[in-house]
Amino acid sequence: MRNILLSFFLLFGLSATSMAQTIDWGNSGKQKRMKSDTIAKKILGPAKYIATYAYTYVRDAADPNSKRHGETILEIGDRYNRFGDRYRLSFDSIYDEGAQRQITVMETTSQLLPLLRKEKFMENIIWDKKTNKEIIQRTAGLTQLYQYDENCPKLNWQLLEGDTIINGYKCNKAKTSLFGRDYVAWYAPEITMPYGPYKFNGLPGLVLRVTDTQNQFDFLLNGFQKVNGPRPIYLWSEKEIIKTNRKTVRQIYKNYCADPAGALTSTDVIVPEETKATVFAKPYNPMELE
Known part of the structure; x- marks a missing residue:
C-alpha cells in the first residue's frame, strides 16, 4: 500500500501531507469499504471559535512570481488552539464520514482528491495554553509523519502607528521577528483574543493579517465565527508517527x-531509472529560516 501511495505522490506531485492516509487506490476499490475510525486521533477539547485565513507563499525565493495559494484555519478553544490547513481538516472530516457510513473507497476518493491538490500548509500546530508549549505534526517531503514539541516562541511585538480596515474590523499595526524573518501584522482590538495564524500570538486583539517584509509569506483573514455544534481540536495519533525534534525535521525536508528521487529510493519503493530522470530538485524556501 505504501509503495502505491509514494509512487502516486511522485508521479502526480500531490501535497506530501495528503499521502498520510491509507486509501486503497487499487483495482478493487469499487468493492472495498473503508473501516470505521480510520483516522486515529487524540481529541484534546472542543473549538469555540474558528478563523480562516487565505495563505499565500512564494515557492521559490529566486522567483517572486512563483506564488502559491491555500487556505488555513485557526481553531480556538479554552485550553488548546490548533492551526493547520483547511483542506486537510476537510479531508479528515470527509474520510471519517465515509468510514462511518461505509461508503466505498472509490466513491469517497472522488471527493478527497480535489482536497489533496489544494492542500498547501504542511504543519498541524497545537498550542497548549496551560503549559505554553506547542506540538507540531508534519511531513517532510514524503508520507512519513513527524512530531515534535517545543516552547512557544516569545514574540517581541512593537506596536506601530497606522490603522486599516480588514473584513470590516478596524486594525492596528505591529511588527515582530520570528525564525529569521521580519513581519508586519494587523490586529483587531475589538476581537479581544490574543491569537493569530501560525505562531503569531500575543497582540491585544486577533491578528487579521500578517506578512513578512520580503512579501514571501502572507496570512489574510477571510472569515471569523463562533462554532455551532461539535468541532473537536485533535492530534493525529497514528502508530507510525516518528517523535523527534525541529532541527531533524528541517534537515529531512x-x-x-x-534530492526528491533519492528520498523516495531511501524507502522500500523501487523507482525506475527513467522516472528518476524526470524528478528534479525542488525549491527550498521554508518559512522558518532559523
Missing part, C-alpha cells in the same frame, strides 16, 4: 528538496 531540506534533503528531500535537494
Whole structure:
C-alpha cells in the first residue's frame, strides 16, 4: 500500500501531507469499504471559535512570481488552539464520514482528491495554553509523519502607528521577528483574543493579517465565527508517527528538496531509472529560516 501511495505522490506531485492516509487506490476499490475510525486521533477539547485565513507563499525565493495559494484555519478553544490547513481538516472530516457510513473507497476518493491538490500548509500546530508549549505534526517531503514539541516562541511585538480596515474590523499595526524573518501584522482590538495564524500570538486583539517584509509569506483573514455544534481540536495519533525534534525535521525536508528521487529510493519503493530522470530538485524556501 505504501509503495502505491509514494509512487502516486511522485508521479502526480500531490501535497506530501495528503499521502498520510491509507486509501486503497487499487483495482478493487469499487468493492472495498473503508473501516470505521480510520483516522486515529487524540481529541484534546472542543473549538469555540474558528478563523480562516487565505495563505499565500512564494515557492521559490529566486522567483517572486512563483506564488502559491491555500487556505488555513485557526481553531480556538479554552485550553488548546490548533492551526493547520483547511483542506486537510476537510479531508479528515470527509474520510471519517465515509468510514462511518461505509461508503466505498472509490466513491469517497472522488471527493478527497480535489482536497489533496489544494492542500498547501504542511504543519498541524497545537498550542497548549496551560503549559505554553506547542506540538507540531508534519511531513517532510514524503508520507512519513513527524512530531515534535517545543516552547512557544516569545514574540517581541512593537506596536506601530497606522490603522486599516480588514473584513470590516478596524486594525492596528505591529511588527515582530520570528525564525529569521521580519513581519508586519494587523490586529483587531475589538476581537479581544490574543491569537493569530501560525505562531503569531500575543497582540491585544486577533491578528487579521500578517506578512513578512520580503512579501514571501502572507496570512489574510477571510472569515471569523463562533462554532455551532461539535468541532473537536485533535492530534493525529497514528502508530507510525516518528517523535523527534525541529532541527531533524528541517534537515529531512531540506534533503528531500535537494534530492526528491533519492528520498523516495531511501524507502522500500523501487523507482525506475527513467522516472528518476524526470524528478528534479525542488525549491527550498521554508518559512522558518532559523
